[in-house]
Amino acid sequence: xxxxxxxxxxxxxxxxRNRSLLCVGLDPNPNHLPDSLKGRPDGIxxxxxxxxxxxxxxxxAYKPNFAFFGALGESGFADLAGLIRNSPGDIPxxxxxxxxDIGNTARRYAAxxxxxxxxxxxxxxxxxxxxxxxxxLEYKGSCAFLLCLTSNPGSADFxxxxxxxxxxxxxxxxxxxxxxxxxxxxxxxxxxxxxxxxGIRALAPGLPFLVPGVGAQGGNAEEVVRTGADADGGGLLxxxxxxxxxASSGSDYAEAARQQAERLRSTFEAARASTPA
Amino acid sequence: xxxxxxxxxxxxxxxxRNRSLLCVGLDPNPNHLPDSLKGRPDGIxxxxxxxxxxxxxxxxAYKPNFAFFGALGESGFADLAGLIRNSPGDIPxxxxxxxxDIGNTARRYAAxxxxxxxxxxxxxxxxxxxxxxxxxLEYKGSCAFLLCLTSNPGSADFxxxxxxxxxxxxxxxxxxxxxxxxxxxxxxxxxxxxxxxxGIRALAPGLPFLVPGVGAQGGNAEEVVRTGADADGGGLLxxxxxxxxxASSGSDYAEAARQQAERLRSTFEAARASTPA
Numbered sequence: 001x002x003x004x005x006x007x008x009x010x011x012x013x014x015x016x017r018n019r020s021l022l023c024v025g026l027d028p029n030p031n032h033l034p035d036s037l038k039g040r041p042d043g044i045x046x047x048x049x050x051x052x053x054x055x056x057x058x059x060x061a062y063k064p065n066f067a068f069f070g071a072l073g074e075s076g077f078a079d080l081a082g083l084i085r086n087s088p089g090d091i092p093x094x095x096x097x098x099x100x101d102i103g104n105t106a107r108r109y110a111a112x113x114x115x116x117x118x119x120x121x122x123x124x125x126x127x128x129x130x131x132x133x134x135x136x137l138e139y140k141g142s143c144a145f146l147l148c149l150t151s152n153p154g155s156a157d158f159x160x161x162x163x164x165x166x167x168x169x170x171x172x173x174x175x176x177x178x179x180x181x182x183x184x185x186x187x188x189x190x191x192x193x194x195x196x197x198x199g200i201r202a203l204a205p206g207l208p209f210l211v212p213g214v215g216a217q218g219g220n221a222e223e224v225v226r227t228g229a230d231a232d233g234g235g236l237l238x239x240x241x242x243x244x245x246x247a248s249s250g251s252d253y254a255e256a257a258r259q260q261a262e263r264l265r266s267t268f269e270a271a272r273a274s275t276p277a
Numbered sequence: 278x279x280x281x282x283x284x285x286x287x288x289x290x291x292x293x294r295n296r297s298l299l300c301v302g303l304d305p306n307p308n309h310l311p312d313s314l315k316g317r318p319d320g321i322x323x324x325x326x327x328x329x330x331x332x333x334x335x336x337x338a339y340k341p342n343f344a345f346f347g348a349l350g351e352s353g354f355a356d357l358a359g360l361i362r363n364s365p366g367d368i369p370x371x372x373x374x375x376x377x378d379i380g381n382t383a384r385r386y387a388a389x390x391x392x393x394x395x396x397x398x399x400x401x402x403x404x405x406x407x408x409x410x411x412x413x414l415e416y417k418g419s420c421a422f423l424l425c426l427t428s429n430p431g432s433a434d435f436x437x438x439x440x441x442x443x444x445x446x447x448x449x450x451x452x453x454x455x456x457x458x459x460x461x462x463x464x465x466x467x468x469x470x471x472x473x474x475x476g477i478r479a480l481a482p483g484l485p486f487l488v489p490g491v492g493a494q495g496g497n498a499e500e501v502v503r504t505g506a507d508a509d510g511g512g513l514l515x516x517x518x519x520x521x522x523x524a525s526s527g528s529d530y531a532e533a534a535r536q537q538a539e540r541l542r543s544t545f546e547a548a549r550a551s552t553p554a
Contacts, residue, residue, distance in 0.1 A: 027382070067378060067385035070354075073393045077347075077354045100402055101344060101375055102429040102494075104519075105304070108344035116350045125377055127404040127424060129431020147404060152379040154406020161440035161448065168435065168445065175434065217379075242381075 006141035007120040008184055010092040011208065015060035015234060021225070021268040022261060023061040023094070023210065025241030026051070026083065027068045032246050034253040044072065044079045049086070051245060054254040056088050058261045061237050063210070066097035084118050092120035094210065098147060100125030106135040114139045121145060123188060123210070126172050130179070137183025143208065144185050146176050148200060151190025151213030173203040186210055189228065191219025191238065198227035208235050214264070215243025221264070225271035233272050240264055283418035284397040285461055287369040288485065292337035292511060298502070298545040299538060300338040300371070300487065302518030303328070303360065304345045309523050311530040321349065321356045326363070328522060331531040333365050335538045338514050340487070343374035361395050369397035371487065371514075375424060377402030383412040391416045398422060400465060400487070403449050407456070414460025420485065421462050423453050425477060428467025428490030450480040463487055466505065468496025468515065475504035485512050491541070492520025498541070502548035510549050517541055
């Protein structure tokens with residue numbers, strides 16, 4: 001984490017400079033690498049370097065997904081550290097590891113994200129409650145995106161349960177607003193739930209929303225912008241991973257990724273332009 | 278994960294052989310290492326090797342906590358891999374990382390745990406629902422311990438919310454029983470909630486319970502055994518981490534860890550002996 005610029009400042013500045021609400025998720029799967037990089041020891045790092053170079057004027061953030069690095073063992077961990085270290089200093093990185101544990105352990109996850117890896121923000125699973133969340137907020141200038149209503153079908157299993165007069169995801173959104181007095185919080189809200197996004201925005205008007213699910217998962221980008229943006233038409237980081245990364249398996253993978261990113265950015269910007277502020 | 282023996286078989290066999298319900302949590306914090314190992318590059322691996330050697334006839338499982346390795350970067354990841362690779366083959370290891378993500382990503386976390394690191398079981402955060410859990414169950418012979426009612430104060434924030442006619446943690450326990458038809462599931466239930474443990478056992482009579490919170494967190498071991506054991510007086514893995522690992526900071530740390538482990542094992546066995554089956 002850079003000492004001098006907060007995640008939120010970095011995000012707002014990158015979003016304004018690049019006119020973009022697009023966050024590119026970095027989920028490197030060795031089986032899906034372009035043919036020219038498959039099986040090479042430096043394949044993952046070359047691939048990600050190329051994707052970042054090809055898209056860095058089109059995005060508001062990058063979101064490396066820990067699972068895809070951790071599954072590759074030590075070398076994957078090294079690739080993740082190198083990726084964050086070498087990514088453009090003026091674009092924030094969100095470490096997506098959905099950590100959630102007791103205070104003593106949460107402090108080590110926060111140290112991993114912010115000290116060891118140097119991310120600007122993280123995703124955090126709030127199921128274990130305040131002592132799982134607050135250690136992340138102690139890193140001033142960081143931001144913890146709490147899982148609220150996730151993009152996947154299983155989000156219905158528990159997140160949508162009624163708890164008294166509101167659902168569990170609404171209870172999480174309300175607590176996130178309280179916790180954000182101790183440090184910056186955001187919410188993870190799937191693009192696959194456009195009907196609920198406006199209600200969550202009403203509960204948490206000032207929080208940034210990380211919105212996965214517009215690419216391979218099929219969410220509707222226009223509706224996300226229309227119902228999810230904050231009063232300034234921002235506060236959104238709309239994530240696409242596979243749709244950008246694996247746009248082509250040929251030698252044109254970086255250019256194809258750029259075209260996908262450009263297309264998504266334009267879709268979001270068009271939706272923003274047509275949405276009354 | 279060993280191809281030939283399932284986690285549950287390994288656990289039952291180690292528990293019977295060592296007459297033990299004790300799971301030792303491996304949470305290596307460089308600041309808490311014994312003075313003789315502090316600051317040494319091989320300090321963590323030496324420490325854990327010594328702890329495992331000193332306790333392997335007293336435990337039913339080991340539970341390395343990912344956060345404490347991940348916070349140390351690549352070398353921590355290597356230490357974790359070496360720890361699991363070199364730990365006694367007849368004692369199961371539970372990778373505690375509380376992962377929970379969409380199916381595509383959950384599959385990579387499962388690959389990290391079972392293929393890359395070779396753990397026998399994992400902890401899984403069920404907030405994202407079935408598609409976050411089921412990929413772990415596809416590894417036959419493994420076991421996924423789902424967070425149910427955790428040991429920390431923040432467990433009250435969401436896990437205890439009433440959802441219709443039952444609490445969220447009860448809803449999770451009920452789903453875990455359903456999911457266990459697809460592969461072995463367990464539950465994480467804190468020792469700090471002895472009043473609820475019996476009710477959760479009634480909901481999930483056949484599932485193994487991983488029970489943290491008896492050591493530094495202050496849970497009562499006798500009550501855990503009395504209310505949490507299954508019909509055979511087993512089905513419990515009672516975890517202690519800091520109380521065993523950091524029993525002494527002197528050169529007698531391994532012997533002190535052994536004494537603590539012995540003491541905890543005896544407490545659990547005495548409780549088991551005095552509990553009507």
